[in-house]
Amino acid sequence: MDTQNPTYSDDELTAALAEHLASFDRDDSYRVERVLKRSDVETTELVCFEGSGGGSLGPFVRKRIDASAQIGGAYERLFAAQRAGRRFEHLPRIVDCRRAGDELDVVMEYIEGETLEALVGRLGATPDYARGLFPALCDAVAELHAGFGEVGKAPAPIIHRDLKPSNIIVSGVRYAADAGMTFSSLVIIDLGIARAWREGADADTAKFGTRPYAPPEQYGFGQTSVRSDVYALGALLFFCLTGVDPKPGIDMREQCEMRGIPASLTDVICMAMALDPAKRFASAGALGRATRAAYDLSCPVRPPAPAPVPVPDCAPASETVLTSQEPRGSTDLPKLATPAMPGLLSRIPEPLGRIWNTLVCLSLLVFFAGSHFAVFHPTGANQSYPTWLLIIEYFFFVDGLMVLMHFALLDKRRLRRRFALLDSYRGKKLAKLWLKALGVLLLCMIVIVAVANATGVVDTSTA
Known part of the structure; x- marks a missing residue:
């Protein structure tokens, strides 16, 4: 940072x-x-x-x-x-x-702080962004949409066109699962491709943008407007709640449901990211208000906090005594029915994850080199086996087993953002797929050895 x-x-x-x-x-x-x-x-x-x-x-x-x-x-x-x-x-x-x-x-x-991308990477994805930080981001975009009109002229809205996690700087962030999130400032940067909205224009003159956050009209299907930035804000809300970019070309409701986003917030994201600009929220401010209301709907109603006991005469006037046993500040924010606690992996910076993946890949290459040596320079009992059997044994079974084991060790965050199919397999679903692949390898190897022994092509009983 x-x-x-x-x-x-x-x-x-x-x-x-x-x-x-x-x-x-x-x-x-x-x-x-x-x-x-x-x-x-x-x-x-x-x-x-x-x-x-x-x-x-x-x-x-x-x-x-x-x-x-x-x-x-x-x-x-x-x-x-x-x-x-x-x-x-x-x-x-x-x-x-x-x-x-x-x-x-x-x-x-020079703005002091960290990008929204780095912040989510450090704290992990959580619905708490939808309560305070994201509505403030919508207010910031609304400030941009108010325009920078010249003296005596009506201001034209400024469309950012590149709202993404790396272009939002947040300072003074404090977060605790039981107390929520606070921050001191939020600044939008990188106005390089921002443009002023022009009455009557059919399309943008220059077409730029970042694919997961850019609406269809930004690529020549119409003029960008404030609703184009609303689309990007919807994608940013999805990123805050999941920690990953939305996948272009995949239905947003399916992506939200796959990630376990509450239904009320899913509705907000889907409306903000509608392909037809007319079906999106009319302004960034309206999106911010809808997000806060959706967050409140996704939280259980909590009983009111007990009234404070009157301050004794001997106590300072600014102090009160709480009758509740909860810590101070715990009644300030509603709690989610199923709060999304940041996982251990989400707390690890992605650069460290890339270094780890490099070490895992190097380890796999060492095993591949060992398999190659065992096949073409056999020793011991392997010398009595035909080369084709050694190739099947090492290149198919041993190397396949090593690939499965090393894949389980990888930091898969970047892979999940890049490949939608992999992103659909998580937790138990991924473990079941991994065990099935392992089972197929073992079954194939057993069948090959059994057939080889039965036909007398090779006798492994004396190995």
């Missing part, structure tokens, strides 16, 4: 940076700390501004955007609105925005 310790207020930051940029050539004043990500049309860097006296400001995030791809205009609109005095709670503060030929350079504040 990247963090920073800001030492400037917004006004101080703007004034200091404006003075700094006025004194130096902008390009020479940048010191690139590292490249955060790169694509064909955009490069994102972590930078600092350096003064002539050795002082520096930062870190900041700089985006170098290929404006010829007809993207990046939302940053210019946001920069103009912020310079006019507007403040946005859920959008980054832009400190510099300028064009140089076909390149748009945008410098903005």
